[in-house]
Every structure is written in C-alpha cells, then in structure tokens.
Amino acid sequence: MITVLIVGLVVALGLPKLGTVSRDNRVTVAASDLQNAFKLARSEAIRARNTITLCASDNAMVEDADCRGSWDDGYIVFNDIDGNLVRAGDEETLIQVQPELAESIRLAVENNARYFSFSANGTGRGDVDGRHAVSRIIVCDARGLDETSQGKSSGELLVVTPLGYMTSTRDHDIVSGALRHMKGGCG
DSSP states (O other): OHHHHHHHHHHHHHHHHHHHHHHHHHHHHHHHHHHHHHHHHHHHHHHHTSOEEEEEBTTTTSTTOOSBSOGGGOEEEEEOTTOSSOOOSTTSOEEEEEOOOOTTOEEEEGGGOOEEEEOTTSOBOOSBTTBOBOOEEEEEBTTBSOBOTTSEEEEEEEEEOTTSOEEEEEEHHHHHHHHTTSSSOOO
C-alpha cells in the first residue's frame, strides 16, 4: 500500500513537468525546422549558384505550391530562377516543403514578412520590390511567452541577419521585447 502511495505521489508531481517538457520540445522542434530550412536555402543557393527563396505557403504540400498564406500554414524552399519571389514554371523546382505547423505552435513575424531570399553567392537579398524580408520570428505556443524559473521564455526568438545567418535565444526579456514590435502574437 505504501509503494502504491509513493508511486502515485511521484506520478502526481511529475506529470505537470512532463507536459511542460513536451510543449517546450514542440517549440524547439518548430524553431529548429525553420532554422534548418534557412541553412538549406543558403547552402543550396551557393551550390546551385542560383537565387533560392524560402517563403510562407498555405499550399506547401501540393505540386504547384506557391508563396501565399502565413508561416503557420507551412513554408517552401524553391529555386527562384527569376528572383521575383514568385514560384512559377517547371524550372522553379521545390527543394523543401514544410506542412502546416502543429495546431499548438504559432509564429509571430516582424513586419508580417513572408519570405527570405538568398542570392547565388549565399547572401541575403534583403527587401525585394518593397516587400520585407524576414528579420525576426518568434516561435511560441498557447502559453505565450511564459517566463521559467531560469529567466528563459517558453517561446524562442529567431533573428535573421541581412546576410542570411540565423541565431536564436530564449532569454525572456529579449523575446518579450521583440514581440512588442511585431504584428500578431503568441498565445
């Protein structure tokens, strides 16, 4: 009887932490997937010596996927032969597709930017034709930006430099400060 009581107590104390770990892992995986897509786009631009674009796509999983929708809907990486940020024609092939994110994951994107494009030498192209390139994205879930006991955020901030390098942080003050300057939100 005492053993059952001890096991019950351990389970009761451990389950809430397990839920938090699981939610943290979903945010981390979504952020990591996005970082890997940026790395792939950059390396493919250098390898192919061609413009490669990464963009939000609400139809990423179909053959003629294009750049529309929001990042939560999914995203694509494609050969952008003419560099116009629009996927068209057989030569503008898909390199990677990411389906819609898990229902619990949300992305807040600075300036509502919907793309990042790499030139043939692997550097970022910046804003193209008056459209903002991605510079900061916050990956979060329904918790918003809860602060942990270690001063970390439940959300993760991804920062893209103009050259196309990406860094990330979970420092609560930095992530919260970035969210104040973005449309949309977390939670």
